[in-house]
Amino acid sequence: MTRTTEFLMFFAAQILETIGMWRIFVKCGKRGWLSVIPLFRQYYLGVCAGRDGEGRMLALLEAGVDASIVSCILFEVGSLQYMVASFFFLLVMIPYTIFRIRVCFVLCDAFGRNRFWVVPWIVFDWLCALIWGLIPSFKTAEGYPFDEEEAAPELSGLEVDLDAPGLSINITRRTAMSFLKRKVLLRDIHLNIPMGHMVLLLGGSGSGKTTFLNAVTGYEKAKAVITLGDSDVYKQYNSMKYDIGFVPQQDLVRGSDTVYRTLSDAARLRLPADYTIDKRRNRINDVLDTFGLTPVKSSLVDKLSGGQRKRLSIAMEYISDPTLFILDEPDSGLDGVMARSLFEKLRSIANTGKIVIVITHTPDRVADLFDDVIVVAKDAMRTGRLAYYGNTIDAYEFFGKRSMEEILMSVNRKEEGGEGRADDFVRKYSALKAGGMA
Numbered sequence: 001m002t003r004t005t006e007f008l009m010f011f012a013a014q015i016l017e018t019i020g021m022w023r024i025f026v027k028c029g030k031r032g033w034l035s036v037i038p039l040f041r042q043y044y045l046g047v048c049a050g051r052d053g054e055g056r057m058l059a060l061l062e063a064g065v066d067a068s069i070v071s072c073i074l075f076e077v078g079s080l081q082y083m084v085a086s087f088f089f090l091l092v093m094i095p096y097t098i099f100r101i102r103v104c105f106v107l108c109d110a111f112g113r114n115r116f117w118v119v120p121w122i123v124f125d126w127l128c129a130l131i132w133g134l135i136p137s138f139k140t141a142e143g144y145p146f147d148e149e150e151a152a153p154e155l156s157g158l159e160v161d162l163d164a165p166g167l168s169i170n171i172t173r174r175t176a177m178s179f180l181k182r183k184v185l186l187r188d189i190h191l192n193i194p195m196g197h198m199v200l201l202l203g204g205s206g207s208g209k210t211t212f213l214n215a216v217t218g219y220e221k222a223k224a225v226i227t228l229g230d231s232d233v234y235k236q237y238n239s240m241k242y243d244i245g246f247v248p249q250q251d252l253v254r255g256s257d258t259v260y261r262t263l264s265d266a267a268r269l270r271l272p273a274d275y276t277i278d279k280r281r282n283r284i285n286d287v288l289d290t291f292g293l294t295p296v297k298s299s300l301v302d303k304l305s306g307g308q309r310k311r312l313s314i315a316m317e318y319i320s321d322p323t324l325f326i327l328d329e330p331d332s333g334l335d336g337v338m339a340r341s342l343f344e345k346l347r348s349i350a351n352t353g354k355i356v357i358v359i360t361h362t363p364d365r366v367a368d369l370f371d372d373v374i375v376v377a378k379d380a381m382r383t384g385r386l387a388y389y390g391n392t393i394d395a396y397e398f399f400g401k402r403s404m405e406e407i408l409m410s411v412n413r414k415e416e417g418g419e420g421r422a423d424d425f426v427r428k429y430s431a432l433k434a435g436g437m438a
Contacts, residue, residue, distance in 0.1 A: 006073045013126040020129025027140055039063055049106035058099045064092035112141035152381040153423050155188045156430035162227045166194040167355050174215050174222035185211045186384040198350035199357045203376035204412040208384020209359055212376055213326055217244050228324055245322035249329045251313035255302035259293055259312055270320035291315045307338040326357045336365055343369050363404035367392055377411035377422035387411050387425040
């Protein structure tokens with residue numbers, strides 16, 4: 001058999017597989033044209049089977065399989081290059097076959113077929129693709145897709161008044177592309193935070209807390225309308241970003257600078273250009289006093305205690321006197337006494353008419369300092385949804401719990417050690433708000 005013939009057979013199998021896969025994708029409710037992309041063809045076969053992870057690995061491994069097959073065709077039989085290509089083919093085929101079996105098992109379930117079909121799928125994948133794709137009797141089983149048996153909570157249809165004072169948030173959805181698949185990260189989040197309120201943002205790992213904050217600040221825009229007072233955060237982002245302070249979990253201060261120099265540099269970056277030297281100096285001194293850093297203003301950052309360094313990180317963002325102040329785990333690494341003192345300082349900032357939103361993994365030791373709590377949880381589709389927003393006292397009654405930690409566990413998924421009741425509370429909260437607006 002000549003090389004030309006071998007190449008023609010290889011590409012013919014690719015074309016026939018593409019035709020079959022196109023129809024399989026359509027039957028599974030996916031875009032058929034995705035089968036034209038060779039590697040993504042295997043990934044979306046995994047998606048059809050509800051096995052995204054295995055599909056990704058299958059796509060990557062098929063690249064190795066195809067490359068080794070082409071190499072074996074190109075090189076002379078018995079040559080060193082041919083032997084290396086053959087060895088690589090055998091090496092890649094082992095994990096490729098394992099992942100192919102995993103995907104095919106579930107694909108058989110999805111189409112209501114006997115799992116013995118996995119053997120021809122591995123040996124003659126192009127033929128099986130044609131049979132399953134073109135023969136009408138091969139169709140998805142009742143209840144497919146199986147990973148969506150538990151329907152996610154329906155949309156609430158609620159929106160908050162954008163003209164209300166404070167921070168108004170209307171997030172329709174926030175999406176992101178992942179391996180040519182659009183994933184919904186957030187959906188249907190609507191709330192208004194009055195001025196002067198300190199708010200706890202509660203949610204498990206991966207629930208969408210950081211994505212929510214990035215959407216609110218305009219750092220990662222969503223399909224949403226966010227207003228702060230009379231200003232639209234998205235439409236007036238260039239000016240509004242100075243009215244929003246965000247303190248990340250990791251501090252970004254240089255240890256070789258003094259406290260005063262650190263704040264001075266932050267002031268030059270964050271204060272308006274028309275600030276005079278005297279006005280800027282007065283603002284720096286005010287912030288030093290606010291956070292109790294005046295006694296150490298000449299000290300090097302490296303010489304500060306953990307609590308002082310944390311307060312300095314917060315002071316750097318507060319230097320611009322933001323209306324909205326957001327902090328991601330500001331108490332990380334601090335003991336109970338120091339953390340309490342820090343949160344009391346944040347409480348005093350909120351009392352001046354600011355909005356303060358905080359993420360903390362130890363909410364119960366400072367829960368009494370918060371006005372409200374936002375609970376974000378993953379629904380059945382792994383999308384961040386609003387499970388509750390309201391004052392902290394009512395939250396305990398709403399969830400039937402006695403602590404914030406218990407509330408968090410109630411909305412966490414079962415595989416994360418929680419109760420897996422996020423969907424129940426998303427629906428309950430929507431019904432509560434709809435009843436209140438009726």
